[in-house]
Amino acid sequence: MSRYLKDEALVLKSYPLGESDRLITFLSWNRGKIVAVAKGARKTKSKLASGVDLFTHGNYQFYQGRGLALVTGVEVKDRFIYLRQDPELYPYGFYLVELADRLVPESGLCPEVCSLVLEGWRLLPEVENLPLLIRAFELKLLQSTGYSPFFEGCLQCGASQATVFSVSRGGLICPECSNERGFKVDFLLQPGTIALARVLLRLPLGRVQVVRSRHKQEQELARVTGSFLRYHLQIGPMNSLKYIDSLTR
Amino acid sequence: MIPQPLQQLIEELCRFPGVGPKTAQRMAFFILSRPRKEAVSLARALVGAKDNLRFCTLCGSLTEADPCAYCTDSRRDRHTICVVQEARDLFAMERTGQYRGLYHVLHGALSPLDGVGPEELRIPDLAKRISEGQVKEIIIATNPNVEGEATAAYIARLCKPLKVKVTRIAFGLPVGGDLEYADDLTLGRALEGRQDM
Ligand SMILES: [Zn+2]
Ligand SMILES: [Zn+2]
Numbered sequence: 497m498s499r500y501l502k503d504e505a506l507v508l509k510s511y512p513l514g515e516s517d518r519l520i521t522f523l524s525w526n527r528g529k530i531v532a533v534a535k536g537a538r539k540t541k542s543k544l545a546s547g548v549d550l551f552t553h554g555n556y557q558f559y560q561g562r563g564l565a566l567v568t569g570v571e572v573k574d575r576f577i578y579l580r581q582d583p584e585l586y587p588y589g590f591y592l593v594e595l596a597d598r599l600v601p602e603s604g605l606c607p608e609v610c611s612l613v614l615e616g617w618r619l620l621p622e623v624e625n626l627p628l629l630i631r632a633f634e635l636k637l638l639q640s641t642g643y644s645p646f647f648e649g650c651l652q653c654g655a656s657q658a659t660v661f662s663v664s665r666g667g668l669i670c671p672e673c674s675n676e677r678g679f680k681v682d683f684l685l686q687p688g689t690i691a692l693a694r695v696l697l698r699l700p701l702g703r704v705q706v707v708r709s710r711h712k713q714e715q716e717l718a719r720v721t722g723s724f725l726r727y728h729l730q731i732g733p734m735n736s737l738k739y740i741d742s743l744t745r
Numbered sequence: 746m747i748p749q750p751l752q753q754l755i756e757e758l759c760r761f762p763g764v765g766p767k768t769a770q771r772m773a774f775f776i777l778s779r780p781r782k783e784a785v786s787l788a789r790a791l792v793g794a795k796d797n798l799r800f801c802t803l804c805g806s807l808t809e810a811d812p813c814a815y816c817t818d819s820r821r822d823r824h825t826i827c828v829v830q831e832a833r834d835l836f837a838m839e840r841t842g843q844y845r846g847l848y849h850v851l852h853g854a855l856s857p858l859d860g861v862g863p864e865e866l867r868i869p870d871l872a873k874r875i876s877e878g879q880v881k882e883i884i885i886a887t888n889p890n891v892e893g894e895a896t897a898a899y900i901a902r903l904c905k906p907l908k909v910k911v912t913r914i915a916f917g918l919p920v921g922g923d924l925e926y927a928d929d930l931t932l933g934r935a936l937e938g939r940q941d942m
Contacts, residue, residue, distance in 0.1 A: 509858065514763035516926060538923040540889075540931065545921030550891040580894040583902055587857040594858055736857035742864070 500568070501558040503527055506613055508593050510550055512538060520548050520567065522556065523596060523613065528605045532558055532565035544570060551576045551589055553614055578621045585620050587743065590736040592616040592633060598731050599641055608640035615701050623705055627714050632696045632704045634721045639697060645724055647693040652677070659685050661720055663727045682723065689716040751777075803874070805850035805867050807832045815848055822846040824881040828871065828900060830854050830888055834924045838886060841933035846884070849874065854892035855899055863899065871900065875907045882910040884939055889918045901942040912939040 505524035513519040518537040522530040534548040547554055547570030557569035579589035596613050600606045616633050623629045638644050646667025650658040658668035661683040668690065669679050692713045699707065725731040747755075751773060758769035776784055800806070801813035808814065815821060815835075825846030829835050830853060838844050851866045863869070874880065883904055887893035901911045914935040918927060927935070 512762075512923075516923075537921065539926045540919055540922035540928075542919075542922060545890075546919060547921070549921045580891045581898050583855075583895065583899040586855070586895045586898075590857040735860040738860065739857040739862050742862050 499560050501527070501530075501560060501565075503530070503556055503558070504573075504610075505530065505554065505556050506610060507548055507550055507552045508597050510548060518548055519564075521597070523600065523606075523610055524556075525607045525610050526605075529597075529600060529602060530558065530565060532567045534567040537567075546575075547572050549575065550593075551579045551617060553617075576617045576620075579617065582621070584626075584743070587736050587739040588620055588626055588630065589617060591630060591734065591740065594734050594736045595634065595637060595725075595731070598734075599637055599729065606641060609637060612636055612640060612701060619702065619704065625709070625714075627718070628707065628709055629704050631692075631714060631717050631721060632699075632701055632707070634725070635693065635696045636701050638721075638724070643724075643728055644697065645693070645720070647690055647697065659687070659690065661685050663720075663723050666724070666728065683716070683720055685716060685720070686713065689713040689720075693717055693720075800850075800852075804848045805832075805852060805870070806835050806848055820845075823879055825884060826871075826874065826880055826882075827884045827886050829886050830893060830896070830924070834886065834888075837925050837927065837929075837932060838936070840929045841936060842929075843933045843936055846882075851887070851896065854887060854896040856892055866896075868900065868903070872903060872907070875904065875909055880909055882912060884912050884914060884936070885942065886914045886924060886936075888922070888924050890921050890923075893924075897942065911942045913942050914939045 650670035
């Protein structure tokens, strides 16, 4: 069965293929991930080349034959030039990509994730606190894919005085429940970190600039989201995050 | 049942970029259809290239002798270094016939997704070459796509405190393509029309 498709999408990954083609992974609003070949896209005279470059948002046309889909047309909406021009922003742009790519299953449908990545790329040059934007992005992404960690009180009894975070349970536990049931204490969180996580989960990503936080709280939250991603989604150390660390060291 | 030696040949040919099992089979049958001496000469060329070529410790280009012919050629302009992603891009620059300076091959571009940072490329070596003081201009000829542009931006920032002029080939090179596919004329114009970064 062959057919022509149209979809709004973001370019997640792009690798050279064969003599002069590129193999592109798109994240599309209506069909989830689409892997497609952009024929001749490495040639300088290609009409497709600029539309399938990384960090591109556009309306794409595909032809789905029996093999891999082909990119047949593109209308670029935005290409986020600053992500390639600013060496500091560059790996952050990729972190959004890497996390979205690993969180969205091959055949899954996540229009919210598309919108979050797009919003993230837009916010990167505006936000002063990049690590905080990343934490907010992680939480909103988990929320939109149904894996939201719980910070609103004790998961077991609802008590508001909960400060123990259990990664396997996916949220906070109060000291009593933790003692009683022998839950593993993964993190003993500061109240400020819990408040930060709650605010980030409640606010839309675009409001992250109004949030004030301390470096220590951001670091604590980073450890929580990191081990949460590892435990529940088997998302291990991420290349782009290692890259960011190596630049800031 | 495919005879084992044929099967092995096909598998080896499959390793080449862009070569799938079908193409590999066609190549294998072609080799078998030719005289024995052609197969021997192909095999010798493979081993010879692998054994006799290395990367120049100064510029990173492919060479028989180290340092390479570009680095040791006294007629070349030692005040200019052209930075390219791959050795094949160096050949593309040479084909324009318009460049007479030295080269620096990075062996890739910055790619956070693939874990390729500045240390994985030959960027520290470039900084070292610049700090030796002879170089006046760095021409960055990385690919005009996101990874190439980001690598250019990184190098430009690195060069700022080193008091060296940094330019980027630009004119007529459309976004997204690979440098190696640019025709000589276009690449020559891009070199001529290079802009300050
Ligand atoms: Zn409780
Ligand atoms: Zn050399």
